[in-house]
Amino acid sequence: MIFDNATRQTNQNNTPAAYTKRQTYRTRHEEEASFMKAYDHIIRFALLITAVIAGFFIIRARLVPESFGVQGSYSYAFYRADSADEQAALPAVHQGSAHCSACHAPQASLRQTNAHAGLECETCHGSFKAHNNNTKERMAVSGSVDACMLCHAALTARPAQFPQIDSFSAHVAQQNETLLPGMTCVTCHDPHAPM
Amino acid sequence: MKHDRREFIKKAGWTFIGSGLYINLFSAGPALAGSRSSALKNLYAFIVNTETCIGCGKCAAACRAENSVPDGNYRTWIERYTIMHSGSVEVDSPHGGEKGFTPLSFNPADIRKSFFVPKLCNHCKKPNCVQVCPVGATYVSPEGFVLVDEKRCVGCSYCMQACPYSARFMNPVTHTADKCTWCYHRIRQGKTTACVQVCPVGARLFGRVDDTDGPVAQLLKAKRLQVLKPETGNEPMVLYVGLDKEVH
Known part of the structure; x- marks a missing residue:
C-alpha cells in the first residue's frame, strides 16, 4: 500500500511509474549517452x-568509357569519341582502278579510250578483297550475257540515251549475225573496249 | 523570422538572378570544352542523280562487299518508281535492286514514266535517330557523318523507328543498329565511298560542300536539288537531282 501511494505521488501526468522513476535518477553522463x-540511427544512415554515393561514382568511373561525353552538342554528339577513330581504322575493300593498272x-x-572509260575495274570485276593482298585470290570475272545485261537490258526506267538491248538473241539478229552455241x-565485244 | 511580401519578393528576385547566372556559367561550359570537335559541321554532301541512274545495282553489291553487310539487309538500295497515267505510283525494289531489275509487267501504254531512286542514309543535320538513342551509341561525327558505336549500342532499335527514311536495320550478326556510314573509313583514308566508286554512270557523287572545285559543289551550283521528306525537319544531306513529288 505504501508503494502504491508513492507511485501515485510521482505519477502526476498519468505516465507509467517505472518510466517516471528512471528519469528522476539520470546523471549528466547518462543524458549525453x-x-x-x-542520433545513432541518423549517423548510421x-x-x-x-x-552508396561513393559506390555510385566508383562504379560509374569504371563503366563509362574514358572518351565518352558531350563532344560539342548534347543532342547530336553525346558519344564515345574513340568510336569514330575505331571506325576510321577499318580497312578499305575496294581499291580503285589506279591500283589495278600497276599489274594490268x-x-x-x-x-581508257573507249565507251567503258568512266568505269572502275571493280564495277564489273567486283571488289578486290584478298586479290591484291599477296594472296592473289582469283577475282570473279563473269563473261556471261547476264553480267552485261545487268546494265544493258532495256528497261523503261533507264534513261533513253543509255545503250540498251531488248534481248541477246534479238540483238544478234539485229546485227545480222548468226546466233551460235556458246x-x-x-564474242563480239571486248568488255574493256566494247565499241 | 519575418515573413512579409517585401521579403518574399526580394528573395524571389535574388533566386531568379542566381539561377540565371548558374545556367549561363555552367551550361556553356561543356559545349565550349568539346575535346575533339569545336562545333558540328556538315562538311559533306551526297548527290544522287535519278536522271542518270540505270538501276544496275552495282552500288548495293559494292556496299555489301565493302561493309560486310549481312544478306537480306541493305545499307543502300535502289527503288524503281513507276508512275501511271492514272496517277497511281508503283514502287519495287527486288533484293534491294542489288541483282538488277526485270522489265515491268505493266502495259507500256499505261506508264507515264519510270525511274530509279537509289537510297541510303541521309546523314541528316538534325537526325531523329541520334536524339532518341538512350545510350549515346549513335552520333554525328565532327565531319557530319551519322555513325553507330556498336560497342555501346544495346540493340533497342529505337533509332530504327525514329528514322523517317528506314535507313537503319538491326544487324543479325552483331545485334546492333546498322546503317550506311558514307564509308566513313574510306573518307578518312582519302578515298571516296564504295558505291560512288563503282557507279558506272556517275549517278552518285560524294564530296565536300566547301570544296569549290569539287564535283559536289559544282552540282550544287548547276542543278536544282531536292531532299526526301523535307517535312520531317531532319535536314538530310543526301540531295537528289530529278526527284518527283511522288518519291518519298
Missing part, C-alpha cells in the same frame, strides 16, 4: 548514404 543513442596495264589503257556478248 542517451543523446548519442537518440548518413554513413550508408555516403557509401594493257586492260587499263584499253579501257556465243556471248564478249
Whole structure:
C-alpha cells in the first residue's frame, strides 16, 4: 500500500511509474549517452548514404568509357569519341582502278579510250578483297550475257540515251549475225573496249 | 523570422538572378570544352542523280562487299518508281535492286514514266535517330557523318523507328543498329565511298560542300536539288537531282 501511494505521488501526468522513476535518477553522463543513442540511427544512415554515393561514382568511373561525353552538342554528339577513330581504322575493300593498272596495264589503257572509260575495274570485276593482298585470290570475272545485261537490258526506267538491248538473241539478229552455241556478248565485244 | 511580401519578393528576385547566372556559367561550359570537335559541321554532301541512274545495282553489291553487310539487309538500295497515267505510283525494289531489275509487267501504254531512286542514309543535320538513342551509341561525327558505336549500342532499335527514311536495320550478326556510314573509313583514308566508286554512270557523287572545285559543289551550283521528306525537319544531306513529288 505504501508503494502504491508513492507511485501515485510521482505519477502526476498519468505516465507509467517505472518510466517516471528512471528519469528522476539520470546523471549528466547518462543524458549525453542517451543523446548519442537518440542520433545513432541518423549517423548510421548518413554513413550508408555516403557509401552508396561513393559506390555510385566508383562504379560509374569504371563503366563509362574514358572518351565518352558531350563532344560539342548534347543532342547530336553525346558519344564515345574513340568510336569514330575505331571506325576510321577499318580497312578499305575496294581499291580503285589506279591500283589495278600497276599489274594490268594493257586492260587499263584499253579501257581508257573507249565507251567503258568512266568505269572502275571493280564495277564489273567486283571488289578486290584478298586479290591484291599477296594472296592473289582469283577475282570473279563473269563473261556471261547476264553480267552485261545487268546494265544493258532495256528497261523503261533507264534513261533513253543509255545503250540498251531488248534481248541477246534479238540483238544478234539485229546485227545480222548468226546466233551460235556458246556465243556471248564478249564474242563480239571486248568488255574493256566494247565499241 | 519575418515573413512579409517585401521579403518574399526580394528573395524571389535574388533566386531568379542566381539561377540565371548558374545556367549561363555552367551550361556553356561543356559545349565550349568539346575535346575533339569545336562545333558540328556538315562538311559533306551526297548527290544522287535519278536522271542518270540505270538501276544496275552495282552500288548495293559494292556496299555489301565493302561493309560486310549481312544478306537480306541493305545499307543502300535502289527503288524503281513507276508512275501511271492514272496517277497511281508503283514502287519495287527486288533484293534491294542489288541483282538488277526485270522489265515491268505493266502495259507500256499505261506508264507515264519510270525511274530509279537509289537510297541510303541521309546523314541528316538534325537526325531523329541520334536524339532518341538512350545510350549515346549513335552520333554525328565532327565531319557530319551519322555513325553507330556498336560497342555501346544495346540493340533497342529505337533509332530504327525514329528514322523517317528506314535507313537503319538491326544487324543479325552483331545485334546492333546498322546503317550506311558514307564509308566513313574510306573518307578518312582519302578515298571516296564504295558505291560512288563503282557507279558506272556517275549517278552518285560524294564530296565536300566547301570544296569549290569539287564535283559536289559544282552540282550544287548547276542543278536544282531536292531532299526526301523535307517535312520531317531532319535536314538530310543526301540531295537528289530529278526527284518527283511522288518519291518519298
